[in-house]
Amino acid sequence: MDFELTDEQRSIVEVSRAFVERELYPHEQEVERTGVVRPDLLAEIRRKAIAAGLYAANMPEEVGGAGLDTVSQVLFEKELGKASYALHYTGVLRPSNILLAGTADQRERYLLPCVRGEKTDCLAMTEPGAGSDVRAIRTRAIRDGDGWVIRGSKHFISHADEADFVILLARTGPQDQDDERRPAMSIFLVDADTPGVAVHDGYRNVSHRGYTNSIVDFDDVRVGPDALLGEEGTGFELAGTWLSATRLQVAATCLGRAERALDLSVSYAATREQFGQPIGRFQGVGFKLADMALELRAAELLTLHTAWKHDQGTATDADYAMAKLKASEVLAMVADEAIQIHGGMGLMDELPLERIWRDARIERIWDGTSEIQRHIISRSLLRPLGA
Incomplete structure (x- = not known):
């Protein structure tokens, strides 16, 4: 390489x-x-x-x-x-790369306006009872003539309050909730102004102020056959394609914030004096900087390697999981140590560190929790051995 x-x-x-x-x-x-x-x-x-x-x-x-x-x-x-x-x-x-799976008409109606900055999308997967377990989704799209009727509710939907349309993951079968098989899922493109679609204010979040989340209700929302993205029943596969890309995106943005926190810490440790010398000369601070730089470099190389494998067509779910897991946990460590190095000033909003520290917390939850990433990685190790 x-x-x-x-x-x-x-x-x-x-x-x-x-x-x-x-x-x-x-x-x-x-x-x-x-x-x-x-x-x-x-x-x-x-x-x-x-x-x-x-x-x-x-x-x-x-x-x-x-x-x-x-x-x-x-x-x-x-x-x-x-x-x-x-x-x-x-x-x-x-724009969500899942839109690339659309038909020519769907590209003209949804994808290209997003690329030109004329429209925005939001992805609706998570529900109050379905987070990490996508199979628990209860929002349903039921056949009605040649179209569909959608009923259900989604929450934690990012920037849905300004989106022009919703990329919706819904059950299209089986109807028996006790069925242990993986339910059939499909993805629909639903215009925000479709009758029955209601967007409500979401929850106040300590992370990423200004980045909104909403509750989106679908009350007998009727859509035509052209609302279906991809083939019926392929929602899991399409969602998987999206998740792999966004996990790399999460990893990359975590690296950026961690690098900014490290740069501020190095500068502060080199100029802040206590007991007659820069605090960076004290082993308690210098070793923190060394560990921060080491872990950040490891996370960066892991993320770039996964990106390279993606370009070669060889990246696996475990690769994406490792990148997202490592980068998000390194960000948490670097942000925490950066505040410790800065002392009381680290928690003041005159510096971006307290924001980076708060924002870091959500990265180990959304787009798959750290526990889910570890599950993906461990299964990739055990499954080939039948365990």
């Missing part, structure tokens, strides 16, 4: 980093203190992201995206991840 970045990859890092520092960092304090991203600010960031060629960078060139390989996408996400999540994730949008 060649560890040297290409000229194009170095350019991606430089352009992304400059955009983050110039267009996102200045607004972080406002978002933290108000809990919202102003609509006019959001529109401005999106306009500038489009002009900089950073919008929908995860999409292939054939649909108007940047056509980045996966390693380049990880480098891109890492730079964006250094900034407030609400600013980079809602401002520099990356």
Whole structure:
């Protein structure tokens, strides 16, 4: 494997980093203190992201995206991840890659407007009784003539309050809730203004202020046959494709925040003096910095290796799980140690460390908890032996 970045990859890092520092960092304090991203600010960031060629960078060139390989996408996400999540994730949008499974008509109606910045999507999978166990989903889509009637409720749905349409995972059979078989699932594209769709305010979250979650109810929502994404009953497979990509995205953004926390800690340890010398010379601080750098490097190499394997078509579920697990847990460690090094100032909102520390907590929960990632990894080791 060649560890040297290409000229194009170095350019991606430089352009992304400059955009983050110039267009996102200045607004972080406002978002933290108000809990919202102003609509006019959001529109401005999106306009500038489009002009900089950073919008929908995860999409292939054939649909108007940047056509980045996966390693380049990880480098891109890492730079964006250094900034407030609400600013980079809602401002520099990356449409769900599950939309690439759509028909030509669905691409024209949903995917291409997202790439152009004319529409936004949200993914609705999680329910009050179905988190890690996707099989427990109770939202149903029932055949009605040549269309479907959808009934159910979803929660923790990110930025559903501003989305133009919902990418919905629903049961399409079997109807017997006591059936032990994996229920058939399908994915539907549902316009937010369809009668029966209701979006309610979600829960207040200590992580990622300004990044909203909502409750979305489907009360006898009728959709036509053209709402079905992919083939009926293939929802699990399509969702799996999406989850693998987002786990790498989560890993990459965790790396970015951890790197920012480490950089601040190194700078502080080199300039803050106690007992007549910089605190970095004390073993208690210096060893913390060494451990932070070591774990961050290991997580970065693991994530980049998984991205490289994805490009080669050899990445497994265990690879994605390892990257997400390692990066999210390293972020938690680095954020905590960064605050310890800064002492009382680390917890003050004049620095981004307390935000990074709070935001780190959700990364070990969403897109598959750390326990689920460990389960995936352990099963990959045991299954070949029949255990």
